[in-house]
Amino acid sequence: MAKKVPQINASSMADISFLLLIFFLVTTSMDVNQGLARRLPAPIPPDQKVEDTDINKRNLLVVKINSANQLMVQGQLTDVKQLREKAKEFIKNENDDAYMPKLFEEDFGAPIGVVKYTKEHVISVQNDVDTRYQSYLDVQNELVAAYNELRDECARKYFHKGYNELEEDQQKQVQKVYPQKISEAEPKNYGGN
Amino acid sequence: MAKIRRNEKREMPALNTSSLPDIIFMLLFFFMSVTSMKEVTYKVQFQNPQATELTKLEKKSLVRYIYVGTPTAEFRKQYGAETRIQLDDAFAEKSDIGEYIVNERSSMKEQDQGLMTVSIKADKETRMGIIADIKQELRRAYALKISYAATQRTNY
Numbered sequence: 498m499a500k501k502v503p504q505i506n507a508s509s510m511a512d513i514s515f516l517l518l519i520f521f522l523v524t525t526s527m528d529v530n531q532g533l534a535r536r537l538p539a540p541i542p543p544d545q546k547v548e549d550t551d552i553n554k555r556n557l558l559v560v561k562i563n564s565a566n567q568l569m570v571q572g573q574l575t576d577v578k579q580l581r582e583k584a585k586e587f588i589k590n591e592n593d594d595a596y597m598p599k600l601f602e603e604d605f606g607a608p609i610g611v612v613k614y615t616k617e618h619v620i621s622v623q624n625d626v627d628t629r630y631q632s633y634l635d636v637q638n639e640l641v642a643a644y645n646e647l648r649d650e651c652a653r654k655y656f657h658k659g660y661n662e663l664e665e666d667q668q669k670q671v672q673k674v675y676p677q678k679i680s681e682a683e684p685k686n687y688g689g690n
Numbered sequence: 691m692a693k694i695r696r697n698e699k700r701e702m703p704a705l706n707t708s709s710l711p712d713i714i715f716m717l718l719f720f721f722m723s724v725t726s727m728k729e730v731t732y733k734v735q736f737q738n739p740q741a742t743e744l745t746k747l748e749k750k751s752l753v754r755y756i757y758v759g760t761p762t763a764e765f766r767k768q769y770g771a772e773t774r775i776q777l778d779d780a781f782a783e784k785s786d787i788g789e790y791i792v793n794e795r796s797s798m799k800e801q802d803q804g805l806m807t808v809s810i811k812a813d814k815e816t817r818m819g820i821i822a823d824i825k826q827e828l829r830r831a832y833a834l835k836i837s838y839a840a841t842q843r844t845n846y
Contacts, residue, residue, distance in 0.1 A: 511711045514715050518718040518721065521718060530753065531747065531842075533741050535838065538829065538834070539832070626818060626819035626822070629814070629816070631739040634838055638742055642742060681825075
């Protein structure tokens with residue numbers, strides 16, 4: 498005769514899972530880890546003298562933030578909201594202006610082909626010791642946004658797709674047209690204690 | 691004619707709760723997948739700055755955090771209200787960062803060492819002086835991949 502297996506009492510299962518649920522609610526945090534990714538330049542060896550890198554003045558976009566969190570772009574007081582447009586204009590230099598970075602012609606391979614681009618442009622960000630972190634990040638954010646927008650435009654023009662939808666090697670191709678060149682100077686004390 | 695029944699004892703049928711554990715488990719798994727474990731107990735308080743061009747930090751095991759902010763209320767008596775750095779579970783000085791990075795890197799797998807990312811979680815009101823010092827320390831320790839932790843900006 499087959500023995501009947503007694504049914505397991507599962508009424509406490511709900512309590513156990515409630516306990517687990519509450520444990521996880523308490524120990525975890527909802528915030529996702531996201532941030533503005535940047536890359537620092539490699540350190541200068543101590544025995545090497547700091548050389549003044551010779552950057553042609555027209556290739557340089559100087560962005561300064563002072564201790565009162567005001568923004569100075571190429572010697573002009575600017576609002577953060579205008580920085581993106583200014584940076585884009587500078588990186589592209591569509592009209593080949595004399596005071597904007599020099600244009601170089603290069604073949605980037607199909608389907609981009611030969612395109613003029615500002616190979617040697619550099620955006621230099623300089624900030625004061627007393628600058629607020631948020632203001633600094635605003636500037637970084639706008640500059641990264643400028644590059645992202647340009648790359649997206651480029652991707653749409655040649656690949657008819659957004660930059661984020663491209664394959665990895667296609668993204669690299671686009672990156673070559675708009676290389677990200679944001680340089681950060683050592684902090685100095687500009688005006689105002 | 692319908693009879694109005696009153697004061698008549700009728701037993702309520704027992705609610706079937708056999709699916710309750712399944713529902714709770716579902717909730718549990720949902721929370722497990724959308725949340726992340728707290729890395730440390732915060733000894734400094736900070737409010738992330740806002741930005742729009744954010745990227746997600748992919749592999750948790752490759753990320754190390756540096757917290758910058760003012761000490762929380764319970765530590766204020768001991769450490770003052772000046773901006774401080776926290777590494778793991780303890781307050782630290784700028785000069786400790788290099789050693790910390792080297793130690794953390796050597797505890798990683800060899801093929802992962804080059805991929806280490808340092809996430810700087812600093813209060814938005816922090817002065818740039820201390821951030822610049824941290825960056826210099828990170829450069830010296832060859833921790834060049836960094837990420838400024840920020841939250842998505844919703845309005846200007």
